[in-house]
Amino acid sequence: MGQAPVVYGQSSRPPRGDYSRAHEDYTCAQDFAAYTAQDHDTYHRLYERQSALLPGLASQAFIDVLPRLGAKERIPRFDDINEALWKATQWEIVAVPGLIPERAFFSLLANRKFPVTDWIRKPEEFEYIVEPDVFHDLFGHVPLLFNPVIADYIQRYGQGGLKAEELGHGEMLSRLYWYTIEFGLIREPQGVRAYGAGILSSSGELQYSVQSPEPRRLPLDLMRTMRTRYKIDTYQQTYFVIDSFEQLFALTEPDFTQIYEELSTLPEYGANSELLVSAD
Ligand code: PHE
Numbered sequence: 709m710g711q712a713p714v715v716y717g718q719s720s721r722p723p724r725g726d727y728s729r730a731h732e733d734y735t736c737a738q739d740f741a742a743y744t745a746q747d748h749d750t751y752h753r754l755y756e757r758q759s760a761l762l763p764g765l766a767s768q769a770f771i772d773v774l775p776r777l778g779a780k781e782r783i784p785r786f787d788d789i790n791e792a793l794w795k796a797t798q799w800e801i802v803a804v805p806g807l808i809p810e811r812a813f814f815s816l817l818a819n820r821k822f823p824v825t826d827w828i829r830k831p832e833e834f835e836y837i838v839e840p841d842v843f844h845d846l847f848g849h850v851p852l853l854f855n856p857v858i859a860d861y862i863q864r865y866g867q868g869g870l871k872a873e874e875l876g877h878g879e880m881l882s883r884l885y886w887y888t889i890e891f892g893l894i895r896e897p898q899g900v901r902a903y904g905a906g907i908l909s910s911s912g913e914l915q916y917s918v919q920s921p922e923p924r925r926l927p928l929d930l931m932r933t934m935r936t937r938y939k940i941d942t943y944q945q946t947y948f949v950i951d952s953f954e955q956l957f958a959l960t961e962p963d964f965t966q967i968y969e970e971l972s973t974l975p976e977y978g979a980n981s982e983l984l985v986s987a988d
């Protein structure tokens with residue numbers, strides 16, 4: 709499972725992680741010395757397991773750039789990734805203690821800085837973790853930051869997030885993140901494939917999202933997507949499929965101000981795509 713940092717504050721649990729380490733913008737130094745041999749081993753085993761599942765299920769664009777993360781045997785140093793990432797797309801990753809508030813998240817993205825949680829799950833959480841850890845954030849999100857179109861899309865999303873917050877429509881925009889960056893599917897010549905980080909870092913949902921007859925797979929439509937609620941603790945019942953990253957970029961390029969206005973007059977869809985009639 710993957711959780712976007714936008715869920716911060718909706719949870720009843722306080723986030724895990726030591727926030728006293730963080731600067732005002734919520735970034736901190738990667739606490740490399742804190743990793744134990746067991747932590748590196750957990751990363752290695754997660755990486756091995758997940759990368760073996762990718763063929764036929766993950767977007768080829770993702771498979772091609774995955775090796776840019778470097779050696780899989782141990783948790784990488786963020787600085788090492790940054791050398792290559794900066795050259796490729798002028799993005800950098802920054803360490804954070806865990807989930808961060810929306811505004812801080814949007815500001816970092818708007819400045820081409822991607823927040824990566826630095827701690828790793830415990831061995832007993834190998835199959836499932838409720839919050840994003842370094843494996844989800846690195847393996848799921850960072851490879852596609854090497855793709856120039858996705859790199860620009862995520863920056864635009866951050867800028868759009870700051871604006872959406874001002875307008876009081878942060879939640880609608882967060883659905884777009886959820887159904888693209890976290891749980892997006894893409895139509896490739898060989899078939900539908902996953903490019904969302906929440907899928908790519910999950911052993912079960914990777915196959916389910918691409919092959920199960922159960923969920924709906926709808927073409928990405930801006931309005932429909934932003935009208936659709938999501939659940940953070942089950943596999944998705946609805947996925948949105950793009951034709952290309954260029955298409956995603958073009959669809960989301962217009963100013964959303966008017967779109968938010970119109971959206972607020974329309975009923976929402978539940979995560980199962982049932983139309984919800986509002987109470988008022
Ligand atoms: N174009 C959107 C706006 O004006 C911002 C945005 C860009 C949102 C890319 C998502 C992705 O608000």
Ligand code: FE
Binds near residue numbers: 713844848890905
């Ligand atoms: Fe995520």
